Amino acid sequence: QQPVQSPQAVILREGEDAVINCSSSKALYSVHWYRQKHGEAPVFLMILLKGGEQKGHEKISASFNEKKQQSSLYLTASQLSYSGTYFCGSGHTNAGGTSYGKLTFGQGTILTVHP
Amino acid sequence: DTEVTQTPKHLVMGMTNKKSLKCEQHMGHRAMYWYKQKAKKPPELMFVYSYEKLSINESVPSRFSPECPNSSLLNLHLHALQPEDSALYLCASRPALTSGRPYEQYFGPGTRLTVT
Numbered sequence: 239q240q241p242v243q244s245p246q247a248v249i250l251r252e253g254e255d256a257v258i259n260c261s262s263s264k265a266l267y268s269v270h271w272y273r274q275k276h277g278e279a280p281v282f283l284m285i286l287l288k289g290g291e292q293k294g295h296e297k298i299s300a301s302f303n304e305k306k307q308q309s310s311l312y313l314t315a316s317q318l319s320y321s322g323t324y325f326c327g328s329g330h331t332n333a334g335g336t337s338y339g340k341l342t343f344g345q346g347t348i349l350t351v352h353p
Numbered sequence: 354d355t356e357v358t359q360t361p362k363h364l365v366m367g368m369t370n371k372k373s374l375k376c377e378q379h380m381g382h383r384a385m386y387w388y389k390q391k392a393k394k395p396p397e398l399m400f401v402y403s404y405e406k407l408s409i410n411e412s413v414p415s416r417f418s419p420e421c422p423n424s425s426l427l428n429l430h431l432h433a434l435q436p437e438d439s440a441l442y443l444c445a446s447r448p449a450l451t452s453g454r455p456y457e458q459y460f461g462p463g464t465r466l467t468v469t
Contacts, residue, residue: 268456279443280396280460340409344395
């Protein structure tokens with residue numbers, strides 16, 4: 239099932255902060271965050287694993303609440319380069335699972351940063 | 354070399370044509386993916402190859418036929434497509450389980466396909 243992201247869109251001025259949320263009705267093993275700029279490929283930002291968290295990216299960090307099956311992406315002191323569509327992807331098995339590598343992406347959050 | 358390349362960048366084909374999309378990576382990744390992305394929508398997984406074997410097929414119609422001739426190359430053969438198949442087709446690859454970074458997917462720039 240597709241995770242649900244909120245908000246659908248965010249408009250910021252440079253230097254402002256933003257939070258993007260991702261929730262799933264199905265148990266999550268991992269949450270993956272990607273950013274896609276218009277006309278470009280999605281770029282990996284970070285992954286949060288059940289029971290742990292891997293490195294962040296620039297001034298972007300994230301949290302993972304396993305019990306609530308939710309993740310939040312925090313963008314601090316936003317820059318113009320942060321503009322794009324942010325996708326969370328839900329992973330449902332560990333590295334040895336039969337569905338390993340399968341990601342289901344949320345519908346995306348469009349972030350626009352103005353000068 | 355840390356990129357995934359895809360050719361062609363753009364493709365226009367008729368419903369009776371046969372064409373192929375190509376994806377290549379030289380990062381030593383042993384898992385490769387095909388995704389379909391419609392405008393303003395998230396990527397949708399189509400196929401996953403792991404060690405050159407098809408491991409996931411997301412019930413994709415048979416008019417899409419994937420092929421993984423070797424660990425660096427992934428093809429998607431197209432035949433008798435419909436206009437609704439017009440989309441951006443993205444390829445991605447992922448490092449091996451033993452790499453220490455087994456979850457990060459590297460995406461190519463995509464092939465924008467238009468079916469007329």
